[in-house]
Amino acid sequence: MDLRFTEAQEILRKMVRDFLATECPKTMVREIEKSEKGYSPELWKKMAELGWMGLVIPEEYEGMGYTFQDLTILLEEAGRNILPGPLIPTVISTFPIIEAGTEEQKKEFLPKIARGELIITTAQLEAEGTFDDSGIATKATPKGDDFIINGTKLFVEMAHVADYIICVTRTKEGSTDKGITLFIVDAKTPGIKCEVIPTIAADKLCEVRFDNVAVPKKNMLGKLDAGWPLVEMMTRKGAIAKCAESIGGIQTCVEMTVAYSKERVQYERPIGAFQALQHIMANMWTSMETGRYLVYEAAWMESEGMPCAKEASMTKAYINEVYKDVGQWAIRLHGGIGTSYDHDIPLYYRRSKSSDTTFGGTDFHRELVAQQIGLK
Amino acid sequence: MDFELSEEEKAHRKEFFDVCKELEKKRPPSFVGIEAIFEVDECWQFHLDCAREFGKRGWLALAWPPQYGGSGTMMDKVLFAEARGYHGIPGVDIFGVQMLAPTALQAASEEIKQEFLPPIARGEVMWCELWSEPNAGSDLATLSTTAIKKGDEYIINGQKTWNTGAHRGDWGFGVFKTDPAGRKHHNMTFILLDMKTPGVTVRPIPYIDGEAPFDEVYFDDVHVPAKNIVGQENEGWSVVNLLAGFERSGMTEIMATLRELEELVEFCNETKRNGKPLSKDPLVRNRVAELACELEAAKAIAYRIADLQNRDEMALMDASAAKIFYSELGKRFAFVATDIAGPFGQVKQSRWAPMQGALEKKFQECFVTIISMGTNEIQRNIISWYGLGLPRMK
Numbered sequence: 001m002d003l004r005f006t007e008a009q010e011i012l013r014k015m016v017r018d019f020l021a022t023e024c025p026k027t028m029v030r031e032i033e034k035s036e037k038g039y040s041p042e043l044w045k046k047m048a049e050l051g052w053m054g055l056v057i058p059e060e061y062e063g064m065g066y067t068f069q070d071l072t073i074l075l076e077e078a079g080r081n082i083l084p085g086p087l088i089p090t091v092i093s094t095f096p097i098i099e100a101g102t103e104e105q106k107k108e109f110l111p112k113i114a115r116g117e118l119i120i121t122t123a124q125l126e127a128e129g130t131f132d133d134s135g136i137a138t139k140a141t142p143k144g145d146d147f148i149i150n151g152t153k154l155f156v157e158m159a160h161v162a163d164y165i166i167c168v169t170r171t172k173e174g175s176t177d178k179g180i181t182l183f184i185v186d187a188k189t190p191g192i193k194c195e196v197i198p199t200i201a202a203d204k205l206c207e208v209r210f211d212n213v214a215v216p217k218k219n220m221l222g223k224l225d226a227g228w229p230l231v232e233m234m235t236r237k238g239a240i241a242k243c244a245e246s247i248g249g250i251q252t253c254v255e256m257t258v259a260y261s262k263e264r265v266q267y268e269r270p271i272g273a274f275q276a277l278q279h280i281m282a283n284m285w286t287s288m289e290t291g292r293y294l295v296y297e298a299a300w301m302e303s304e305g306m307p308c309a310k311e312a313s314m315t316k317a318y319i320n321e322v323y324k325d326v327g328q329w330a331i332r333l334h335g336g337i338g339t340s341y342d343h344d345i346p347l348y349y350r351r352s353k354s355s356d357t358t359f360g361g362t363d364f365h366r367e368l369v370a371q372q373i374g375l376k
Numbered sequence: 377m378d379f380e381l382s383e384e385e386k387a388h389r390k391e392f393f394d395v396c397k398e399l400e401k402k403r404p405p406s407f408v409g410i411e412a413i414f415e416v417d418e419c420w421q422f423h424l425d426c427a428r429e430f431g432k433r434g435w436l437a438l439a440w441p442p443q444y445g446g447s448g449t450m451m452d453k454v455l456f457a458e459a460r461g462y463h464g465i466p467g468v469d470i471f472g473v474q475m476l477a478p479t480a481l482q483a484a485s486e487e488i489k490q491e492f493l494p495p496i497a498r499g500e501v502m503w504c505e506l507w508s509e510p511n512a513g514s515d516l517a518t519l520s521t522t523a524i525k526k527g528d529e530y531i532i533n534g535q536k537t538w539n540t541g542a543h544r545g546d547w548g549f550g551v552f553k554t555d556p557a558g559r560k561h562h563n564m565t566f567i568l569l570d571m572k573t574p575g576v577t578v579r580p581i582p583y584i585d586g587e588a589p590f591d592e593v594y595f596d597d598v599h600v601p602a603k604n605i606v607g608q609e610n611e612g613w614s615v616v617n618l619l620a621g622f623e624r625s626g627m628t629e630i631m632a633t634l635r636e637l638e639e640l641v642e643f644c645n646e647t648k649r650n651g652k653p654l655s656k657d658p659l660v661r662n663r664v665a666e667l668a669c670e671l672e673a674a675k676a677i678a679y680r681i682a683d684l685q686n687r688d689e690m691a692l693m694d695a696s697a698a699k700i701f702y703s704e705l706g707k708r709f710a711f712v713a714t715d716i717a718g719p720f721g722q723v724k725q726s727r728w729a730p731m732q733g734a735l736e737k738k739f740q741e742c743f744v745t746i747i748s749m750g751t752n753e754i755q756r757n758i759i760s761w762y763g764l765g766l767p768r769m770k
Contacts (some may be wrong), residue, residue: 003683273767278760286697295674314669366665375655376645
């Protein structure tokens with residue numbers, strides 16, 4: 001056991017931290033939030049040059065061949081700074097291609113993703129808003145060399161700028177293996193309509209309607225009717241990735257609050273001298289630190305290829321609540337100024353809600369935990 | 377970052393678990409919760425038996441230097457704590473093994489180390505702590521019990537309180553005012569004394585549940601050899617701080633709660649309410665799962681502390697955070713578990729009690745870890761002042 005990051009990982013962390021501090025200041029975060037695109041193509045290009053989108057893509061497909069643990073370090077720093085844009089949807093959507101894609105699909109998509117030429121996202125949720133397979137009603141039916149997709153997907157992150165959408169469809173009813181199939185769909189295919197849903201974090205979650213959308217059979221990702229394990233894998237990896245990003249945001253909330261409490265003077269002393277506030281900050285730090293090693297443990301297990309569905313769900317369920325709670329205390333300890341749109345703290349608080357819902361909310365993951373700990 | 381144990385550590389862990397699993401079979405049924413060792417005679421005897429067994433195996437001297445009979449690493453110590461916690465096995469004297477030994481190893485004279493460490497390592501001498509006084513709790517530096525030097529002896533007069541297991545301990549360690557006129561923090565000495573010394577009176581204090589795990593101790597002209605000190609005379613305060621710095625990861629408590637969680641899951645699977653097993657109730661599932669998540673977080677930070685200590689690094693903030701977290705998690709566990717058990721959650725060990733009465737115990741004993749070892753409010757001060765650099769209270 002050695003719970004220190006390697007020297008190479010520390011270098012990666014510092015590189016990401018320094019890069020984002022100069023290239024993605026908060027003024028830019030706010031501009032991006034208000035923009036139609038929801039990301040900065042210039043910044044995206046620079047990130048690609050640094051190899052971020054290809055971080056976990058194998059070297060033979062022009063990626064960096066780094067580990068999942070390395071990815072979580074990058075994401076922790078992204079969360080610390082806030083980095084709007086399609087990094088997480090793209091990276092998480094890459095995993096099923098790496099794991100289940102045909103050689104042809106890998107050659108077609110992975111190098112372009114690594115070069116930052118393709119934005120890709122996954123369309124899973126529908127009207128019920130659940131991460132369970134029961135929520136998937138969108139159908140794909142074979143027709144000649146194509147499958148025809150019909151249905152409406154919701155909360156598809158950055159779909160409005162995506163080049164490809166991995167669509168989770170139902171291809172068989174009443175099947176024991178759930179009858180789910182994944183397709184890599186060209187976002188420009190006729191019949192696709194995309195609309196941005198207004199959300200707390202302005203993170204461009206979209207409604208994507210598929211109206212008789214024809215997808216070539218060669219774009220099927222993985223096996224027919226047997227795609228559900230790929231979705232579970234994405235939810236698991238995505239949950240851990242999101243938690244890594246969240247722990248970075250949580251850290252900023254704690255740091256900013258402590259710093260502010262040392263500067264702000266009331267009753268002739270810095271407010272940080274009041275025990276009423278000190279103990280809240282100690283609680284915030286405690287929540288962060290207990291959460292941090294939970295995230296690191298889950299990330300390590302996933303990185304080592306160990307079964308970690310339980311730990312991933314435990315982590316997501318825990319971190320969801322920690323981020324929201326630390327975020328709201330950060331605002332409260334800043335007082336009135338903390339509620340101002342132009343202050344940085346609300347940027348984090350708003351993200352605590354979007355992070356919470358992405359890849360499974362607290363109750364969804366607690367139910368998975370309940371199953372894993374043997375509640376019949 | 378790597379959470380994997382080495383092959384050697386895995387082998388040690390297995391041995392710790394195997395031995396504790398065997399010991400669990402011999403545990404008296406009256407042993408419910410660790411405080412039972414102080415309250416019930418047969419549980420104290422079991423504690424002594426386990427201590428001798430561990431002593432023979434060298435497990436009470438884990439991470440000590442070899443010249444005092446030590447072996448193993450700080451990580452071994454944590455792995456041993458896991459096994460004891462999970463199987464509910466006493467035998468490690470929290471005062472002698474966990475507090476005094478590491479303190480003496482750093483601050484005591486060679487003579488004191490040679491005299492007092494080997495019996496601790498063999499599990500032969502049990503200790504108690506003489507710390508708080510009626511008017512000196514968290515603000516310990518204001519204590520008033522005196523130890524006045526006369527020739528080659530100290531003569532102690534005054535009163536200590538909340539002394540867990542003082543009625544069981546063979547020896548006690550404590551801080552006493554040796555220079556009543558001296559300046560604060562430089563007027564007290566860390567003294568070791570035989571609890572059978574004439575003039576020492578131990579009186580049990582009934583705890584919330586009516587049992588007597590702790591005592592008040594009166595000193596009436598108690599003569600103690602002046603050589604029996606740790607650190608320098610009048611510099612006991614630095615020894616107190618040193619001792620407080622030997623934070624534990626909380627792994628025993630965490631693993632004990634994990635075991636209780638497993639038993640709670642079983643209870644929910646087997647117990648029907650409103651026509652269906654409790655385990656089918658979504659609210660029950662959600663609440664139990666929440667506890668499981670928090671326990672995993674507690675375990676993760678305990679490993680973080682173990683990892684830091686294994687490299688001789690300071691774990692001050694993390695240890696305080698862990699202590700706050702696992703002790704308050706114990707309270708949350710008690711609340712949720714006794715809620716789920718409904719009216720049975722209040723039942724003391726008897727034929728009506730679920731989980732052998734563990735729930736009722738947990739509900740009443742959860743304060744022990746929250747208040748002792750520096751209250752959680754003091755831990756929050758430590759994080760604020762020494763960790764976050766916030767201004768100290770004057």
